Amino acid sequence: MDLVRIYECLCDRTRLRILNVLGQGPLCVCHFQEILDEPQVKISKHLAYLKARGLVSVRREGSWMVYRLPAKASRELRANLACLQDCAAEDPVFRRDAARMRKVRARLPGENCPCEVRTC
Amino acid sequence: MDLVRIYECLCDRTRLRILNVLGQGPLCVCHFQEILDEPQVKISKHLAYLKARGLVSVRREGSWMVYRLPAKASRELRANLACLQDCAAEDPVFRRDAARMRKVRARLPGENCPCEVRTC
DNA sequence: AAAACATATTCCGCAATAGGAATATCGTAT
DNA sequence: ATACGATATTCCTATTGCGGAATATGTTTT
Numbered sequence: 072m073d074l075v076r077i078y079e080c081l082c083d084r085t086r087l088r089i090l091n092v093l094g095q096g097p098l099c100v101c102h103f104q105e106i107l108d109e110p111q112v113k114i115s116k117h118l119a120y121l122k123a124r125g126l127v128s129v130r131r132e133g134s135w136m137v138y139r140l141p142a143k144a145s146r147e148l149r150a151n152l153a154c155l156q157d158c159a160a161e162d163p164v165f166r167r168d169a170a171r172m173r174k175v176r177a178r179l180p181g182e183n184c185p186c187e188v189r190t191c
Numbered sequence: 192m193d194l195v196r197i198y199e200c201l202c203d204r205t206r207l208r209i210l211n212v213l214g215q216g217p218l219c220v221c222h223f224q225e226i227l228d229e230p231q232v233k234i235s236k237h238l239a240y241l242k243a244r245g246l247v248s249v250r251r252e253g254s255w256m257v258y259r260l261p262a263k264a265s266r267e268l269r270a271n272l273a274c275l276q277d278c279a280a281e282d283p284v285f286r287r288d289a290a291r292m293r294k295v296r297a298r299l300p301g302e303n304c305p306c307e308v309r310t311c
Numbered sequence: 312a313a314a315a316c317a318t319a320t321t322c323c324g325c326a327a328t329a330g331g332a333a334t335a336t337c338g339t340a341t
Numbered sequence: 342a343t344a345c346g347a348t349a350t351t352c353c354t355a356t357t358g359c360g361g362a363a364t365a366t367g368t369t370t371t
Binding site for chain 1: 348
């Protein structure tokens, strides 16, 4: 995987926020909207951008689309995602997103949303 | 320093090559031209881009401009530069650049070029 | 002062990207 | 079949970035 392609994905704040929360686990679009508090079109387009470059993978689950980090990421991608997680730990917005993500994940079992149903 | 700003600097191959060789030490523009084998205007503009965002610092030395990595970089910048060095170790072009950089540095004492004269 | 050298900047055209509004698509429920 | 929910895509505009040619600026040498 090309390094430049990876960095292109990382040079937008919304995409950084998406990748940051994905570090905790898979998520569907409606929960991204809730956690990042951004309009659907914005989330959806950035997810499409990341998907086109292999930074996330998708699986359809009913009418939901569940996004996750790729199962087997390249060395470069893993290194940079780790670096991002590290840097994000100091930023208020990233921390708030991560906290919201934890809350969403905590209540997921009670919903019929399939975000955590499968891991394939 | 803003993470997005850093990633914006990293999403161009020429700038990655510049930052990669700068990991070995300061360098003036004419040596960048030699090592990267790219036209002067291209090198110069990318250096201006990096300087405007604080990823490099400059010092005039006669008619030369000596560029270097900033003395006290932020945590995010240091982390990402380290990550870059790590990833670059596997890419043929980055490796070739690094090898050329070593050769240039080895012969620097015999030239009147000021790349290594001072470290301030 | 003029020439030579090192580097920066301007001007141009082009491609990529972001954001939002509106609309389309696809799956599910009634 | 229809309506609804979740998500994707299209159309638009504005901004940014890249590359190269030409030119400008600043410094040293003659």
